[in-house]
Structures are given as C-alpha cells and as structure tokens.
Amino acid sequence: MITRAVRHTGPVPGAASDRDDGHDRAGLKVHELSWSIKGTVIIDGIVLHAPHGKITGLLGPNGSGKTTLLRAVARLARADRGAVHLDGSDLARLRRRDLARRLAVVEQHAGTDLDVSVLDVVLLGRTPYRSALQSDSEQDRRLAFEALAQVNMAEFASRRWNTLSGGEKQRVHLARALTQRPALLVLDEPTNHLDIAHALSLLALVQRAGLTTFAALHDLNLAAMYCDHLVVLREGRVVAGGAPHDVLTPELLMDVFDVRADVGRHPETGRPLLTFHPPGVVVPS
Amino acid sequence: MTVGSPDAVLDPAAKPVGTSSIGSVASDAPAGRHVVRTVGIIVAAVALLVGSVLVAVTIGQADISVREVWTVVSDRLGLSFLQVDVIGLGGQPPSPIRADVIWEMRFPRALGAVVVGAGLAVVGAIMQTLTRNPMADPYLLGISSGASLGAVLVIVAGLGSGLFGVSAGAFAGALIAFVLVLTIGQRSGTLTPVRMILAGVAIGQLCGAVTSFVILWVADPHATQDAQFWLSGSLAASRWSSMRIAAVVLVVALLLWLWNARALNAFTFGDDAAASLGVDVNRIRWTLLIACALLTGVLVAVSGAIGFVGLLLPHAVRFLVGPDHRLVLPLSTVLGGVFLLWVDTVARTAFEPRELPVGVVTAIIGVPAFIWILRKRQVRA
Numbered sequence: 001m002i003t004r005a006v007r008h009t010g011p012v013p014g015a016a017s018d019r020d021d022g023h024d025r026a027g028l029k030v031h032e033l034s035w036s037i038k039g040t041v042i043i044d045g046i047v048l049h050a051p052h053g054k055i056t057g058l059l060g061p062n063g064s065g066k067t068t069l070l071r072a073v074a075r076l077a078r079a080d081r082g083a084v085h086l087d088g089s090d091l092a093r094l095r096r097r098d099l100a101r102r103l104a105v106v107e108q109h110a111g112t113d114l115d116v117s118v119l120d121v122v123l124l125g126r127t128p129y130r131s132a133l134q135s136d137s138e139q140d141r142r143l144a145f146e147a148l149a150q151v152n153m154a155e156f157a158s159r160r161w162n163t164l165s166g167g168e169k170q171r172v173h174l175a176r177a178l179t180q181r182p183a184l185l186v187l188d189e190p191t192n193h194l195d196i197a198h199a200l201s202l203l204a205l206v207q208r209a210g211l212t213t214f215a216a217l218h219d220l221n222l223a224a225m226y227c228d229h230l231v232v233l234r235e236g237r238v239v240a241g242g243a244p245h246d247v248l249t250p251e252l253l254m255d256v257f258d259v260r261a262d263v264g265r266h267p268e269t270g271r272p273l274l275t276f277h278p279p280g281v282v283v284p285s
Numbered sequence: 286m287t288v289g290s291p292d293a294v295l296d297p298a299a300k301p302v303g304t305s306s307i308g309s310v311a312s313d314a315p316a317g318r319h320v321v322r323t324v325g326i327i328v329a330a331v332a333l334l335v336g337s338v339l340v341a342v343t344i345g346q347a348d349i350s351v352r353e354v355w356t357v358v359s360d361r362l363g364l365s366f367l368q369v370d371v372i373g374l375g376g377q378p379p380s381p382i383r384a385d386v387i388w389e390m391r392f393p394r395a396l397g398a399v400v401v402g403a404g405l406a407v408v409g410a411i412m413q414t415l416t417r418n419p420m421a422d423p424y425l426l427g428i429s430s431g432a433s434l435g436a437v438l439v440i441v442a443g444l445g446s447g448l449f450g451v452s453a454g455a456f457a458g459a460l461i462a463f464v465l466v467l468t469i470g471q472r473s474g475t476l477t478p479v480r481m482i483l484a485g486v487a488i489g490q491l492c493g494a495v496t497s498f499v500i501l502w503v504a505d506p507h508a509t510q511d512a513q514f515w516l517s518g519s520l521a522a523s524r525w526s527s528m529r530i531a532a533v534v535l536v537v538a539l540l541l542w543l544w545n546a547r548a549l550n551a552f553t554f555g556d557d558a559a560a561s562l563g564v565d566v567n568r569i570r571w572t573l574l575i576a577c578a579l580l581t582g583v584l585v586a587v588s589g590a591i592g593f594v595g596l597l598l599p600h601a602v603r604f605l606v607g608p609d610h611r612l613v614l615p616l617s618t619v620l621g622g623v624f625l626l627w628v629d630t631v632a633r634t635a636f637e638p639r640e641l642p643v644g645v646v647t648a649i650i651g652v653p654a655f656i657w658i659l660r661k662r663q664v665r666a
Binding site for chain 2: 071074075076096097098099100101103104105107110111112113114115116117120121124125127128130132133134135136180
C-alpha cells in the first residue's frame with residue numbers, strides 16, 4: 001500500500017531536501033552562457049532558470065540578444081562558454097537527435113516554397129524518432145493528429161501549407177513541435193506578424209500544452225498576460241528576472257525600453273497591464 | 286425471413302459511410318497504404334523506363350523491329366530460351382551486323398542517355414533542397430562547365446586520357462566551381478537564390494570561355510567539335526565501357542541520398558528547422574553536395590555539359606507526387622532517365638542524317654520551363 005502511495009505522490013513526505021533538490025534541478029537552467037561574433041559580445045554570462053512546466057518570457061529591446069540566447073539554448077549556435085541544463089542533464093552532451101526529442105523550436109515565421117500539406121509538416125516532428133528508411137508508423141500519424149487537435153487544426157490536416165494564414169501556420173508549427181514530444185518548447189517571437197486574436201490564441205494554446213516554455217516575446221502586455229516568469233535582457237546581459245508584477249515596473253520600462261508607462265492591473269486576469277505614453281508628452285503629476 | 290432487405294439497399298438513408306470526408310481521405314489513410322503507393326509508383330516508372338529503352342533502340346536510320354531487339358537482348362544476356370515469340374511480334378531474327386548495331390551502338394547510347402539523365406535529375410533535386418533554391422541545376426550553377434574545364438585540362442596537360450583520369454579532373458573542376466558559386470552566392474552566411482544563380486552563370490561563362498580557349502588554341506585548332514561536346518553535351522560517344530564509372534557512382538550516390546531522404550525532408554523550412562529536428566546540418570549538407578559534384582563530374586566526363594535536366598525533372602516529379610524525398614529522389618532518377626532517352630532519340634533522328642546536340646534540345650525545352658518556375662515560385666531575391 002505504502003509503496004503504491006509513494007509511487008503516486010513522488011518523493012516521500014519528510015524527505016524535504018530530496019524534493020527541493022529535485023525541484024531545483026527541474027526546468028531549464030542556463031549557467032554563464034556567452035556568445036560573441038568577430039569580437040563583438042552578443043550575450044555575456046547569462047544566468048537564468050526557467051521553471052518546470054511554466055512559461056518563461058524573454059524580454060528586451062531589439063538587439064539585446066534574445067534570439068542569440070534562444071539559438072544558443074537550442075544549440076543552433078555554439079556558445080563560447082557556459083552550459084545549459086534541462087531537468088538536470090547537460091544539453092551539450094546530447095546527440096542532436098536526442099536533443100530534438102527533448103527540445104522543440106518554433107521560429108518567428110518559418111516558410112517554404114514547397115507544396116507540402118499540413119500533415120506533412122506536423123509529421124516532420126517525428127524526424128528525430130525514425131531511422132532513415134522507416135516510413136511513418138500508425139503511432140506517428142496518431143501523434144500528429146492529436147497535436148493538430150490540440151491546436152484546434154484537426155480539420156486542416158490535408159490542406160496545403162501555402163493556403164494557410166499566418167496564424168494558422170504558427171499553430172501548425174506548434175503542432176509539429178508538440179509532435180516532437182519535447183520537455184522544453186523554445187519559441188522565438190512566435191506571435192510576430194500575427195493579428196491580436198491569433199496572437200492571443202497561440203499563446204493560450206502554448207499555455208494549455210503545459211510544457212516548460214522559454215519564449216522571446218515582443219509585446220509586453222502579451223508577455224504579462226501569459227508568462228509565469230520573466231527575464232529581461234539588455235545589451236546581452238540579464239538585468240531583471242521574476243514574476244511579471246515584480247519585473248514590469250515603470251522604472252524598469254523606462255530604464256530598459258526607454259518608454260514611459262503606467263502599470264495597472266488587468267481587470268480579469270489580475271496580471272500587470274501596461275499603458276504607454278507617447279514620447280515627448282509630459283504627464284502632469 | 287423478410288424480403289425487405291433489397292428495399293433497405295435502395296433506401297438513400299441506408300447508404301452508409303458518407304462520402305463527405307473525401308477531402309481527408311488521403312491523410313486518414315493508414316500509413317501502410319503510403320508505402321504501397323510509393324512502391325507502386327516506382328515500379329510503374331521503372332516499367333516505363335525499360336519499355337522506353339526497348340522501343341527507343343528500334344528508332345534510327347536502320348529500321349529495327351522490337352522482335353529483333355528482344356532476340357538480341359535475350360541472346361546477349363544468355364536468356365535465349367525466352368526467344369519463343371510469345372507476344373506475337375513476328376518479324377525475322379536479325380543478321381549479325383544488325384545485331385551488332387543494336388548491341389554495340391543503339392543500346393550503349395540509350396543506356397548512356399538513361400544514366401546521364403537519371404544522374405542529372407537526381408543531382409538537381411538534391412541541390413534544390415540543400416541550397417533552398419528552386420532554380421538550382423548543375424548546369425545553371427556552373428558546375429557542369431567547371432567539370433568540362435577540369436576534364437579538358439586533364440586531357441591537355443597529358444595527365445591522362447583514360448576515363449578515370451578525365452572523370453577525376455571533371456570532379457575536381459565541378460567541386461571547385463561549386464565552392465566558388467556557394468562562396469559568391471552567399472551573403473553573411475545565407476544563400477540567396479537569385480544571387481546564387483547569377484554567380485553560377487558567371488562561373489559557368491568563365492569556365493566555358495576557358496574551355497573553348499584551351500581546346501581551340503592550346504590543343505587542336507580544328508577541334509570545334511570537341512568544344513561543342515564539352516560545352517553543350519552529346520551522347521554520341523557512349524559505349525558500354527564508358528558508362529561503367531558513371532553507373533557505379535550513380536548507384537552509390539543514389540543510395541547515399543536515399544539513406545538521407547528523411548533528413549532532406551527536414552530541410553523543408555530551412556537549415557535551423559532541420560537542425561532543431563535533429564539533423565546534423567553541416568555534415569549532411571557537405572557530404573551530399575560533394576556527392577553531387579562527384580556525380581556531375583563523372584557524368585560530364587562521358588556526356589559533356591547537358592543543361593536543364595536537373596532543373597526540369599525534380600519540379601515535374603514534385604508536381605506529380607508531392608515533395609517527399611523518399612519518393613522524389615527515386616522517381617526523379619527513373620524519369621530523368623526516361624526523359625533524356627527520348628530527348629536524345631529526337632536529337633539523333635529528327636534531322637537525319639544530321640544530329641542535333643542533345644543540349645540544344647534540353648535548352649529549347651528547359652528555358653521556357655525556367656521562366657515558368659521563376660514566375661510561379663516567386664523566387665526569393
């Protein structure tokens with residue numbers, strides 16, 4: 001009986017140190033990550049922790065190193081030094097194929113000239129699980145259809161990719177990423193070029209997926225609404241990190257983004273709600 | 286027992302399994318059916334290829350019947366017991382001279398066209414994927430011209446006139462031209478298709494000019510025919526022996542590419558997408574592109590620089606069966622062979638007894654197709 005109960009609840013009650021340790025190791029941890037090109041430092045000694053099962057937003061003005069950091073985390077660029085751990089294991093030690101089973105990437109707007117179907121695209125997510133000549137199995141197809149249903153695109157399976165809208169394409173990319181069965185989702189400004197309804201629905205789908213997520217986001221209000229944790233970059237360094245209401249202060253917005261803003265409360269979600277002021281207009285105090 | 290069942294059949298409401306899901310039939314089909322479809326299409330294409338060879342060898346100045354061809358083939362392959370006229374083609378068994386025309390001239394030429402067409406088509410398919418350039422083709426990118434120059438330099442320098450030496454020179458020339466085009470065609474690490482084509486045209490023109498110069502001034506002042514061969518290609522010199530290296534390299538390269546067909550699919554959305562799907566992008570790209578240069582080199586060594594096959598065939602195949610490399614690669618190979626076989630048959634017979642250079646015919650078909658692809662695909666500048 002006891003054994004069964006333990007299996008169900010995880011760590012034995014009382015073994016607090018074990019649990020804390022396990023909790024601490026879970027999620028994405030970045031240690032002292034640096035990357036430079038031709039002598040210019042792009043990111044410099046990045047340290048951060050994206051908690052397990054939560055959405056961590058990466059904020060920062062253009063050129064602050066967001067995309068570079070994401071690329072270094074996903075091993076699309078090789079960092080000069082530093083380490084990236086996911087749920088306790090060092091990502092640099094994994095074979096690329098094994099990495100692709102644990103970490104999936106959705107880019108800003110990855111397109112193609114080829115006449116592929118939506119299902120073809122989603123099945124690409126099974127690439128790291130199949131050997132060279134194996135054809136797609138029933139299981140692959142089941143996972144692909146499940147992922148399409150998860151992003152509300154089930155009836156689009158046989159549609160041609162080039163007939164989709166921008167928002168639909170991003171949802172298909174998300175389905176492809178989910179089909180990789182990853183522990184970590186890395187999203188590089190996934191809502192760029194999307195209208196507000198598609199942006200909101202995409203992030204809601206990401207939230208519903210419940211995976212550890214590390215997402216660069218441009219829109220600060222979207223970040224405030226959907227992220228559990230925020231990290232702010234400026235000139236390649238982390239300048240703030242924490243819960244949205246701790247990070248998104250008028251002082252930080254002035255300091256990092258060079259905008260005057262009021263921070264209120266969203267009436268429905270209770271999340272921070274930013275109101276920006278046009279430059280040059282003085283607010284009467 | 287009631288007799289009501291026939292009525293039930295006629296009742297429209299009883300008609301089961303609605304046809305409303307027609308749109309999703311293809312994607313709901315079980316995975317096994319895709320394998321059957323793939324194998325079926327390839328078998329049909331191979332049958333078309335074999336049939337084309339048997340018919341194409343009958344066409345030419347000496348009128349030869351399918352029956353004669355069949356007799357010669359079964360004779361030479363040691364299958365004389367098959368010579369019973371089962372399909373009732375009639376006709377006479379061929380004289381020894383005609384048998385020689387069939388086996389020593391028509392067949393090597395037909396198989397030369399098949400090997401060269403197959404190789405150029407599959408090289409085009411690989412290049413289009415790995416450079417993300419729908420206009421990629423070994424000829425348009427200057428690689429065939431580089432191979433011609435390499436081959437001519439080896440011959441002129443006396444490094445070897447044997448097929449192996451010429452093939453090696455052609456491979457070296459192809460590889461150097463390819464590296465130059467990729468270097469000039471990229472800007473801060475990304476290849477832009479139009480820039481790449483311009484680089485290819487420039488390198489191709491340069492190599493062509495140097496080839497002409499070397500042949501006409503250094504080697505043999507009367508060798509305009511040689512220049513014609515190297516610059517626009519011909520299959521007139523095909524012999525059984527000259528096809529050996531090309532055939533072996535074609536088979537080995539094709540196996541290598543097929544082995545990576547799934548990884549090639551992962552390039553659909555570009556290099557980063559492929560890498561994040563677990564593909565070792567640099568290793569795959571360089572291995573497969575070097576194989577492209579190698580195959581282009583050995584093909585040019587036997588046929589000169591024939592253009593547009595590598596551009597046309599992969600597009601036609603994708604149009605027919607979609608972009609999955611597991612089907613596009615084998616089908617481009619087989620249909621590339623069929624295509625060049627018929628083009629060469631037209632080239633050698635249309636204006637008998639004069640022969641058109643086969644590259645002239647592929648260009649006449651290829652240039653309109655090039656313009657069509659350019660307009661349709663809205664190639665990224």
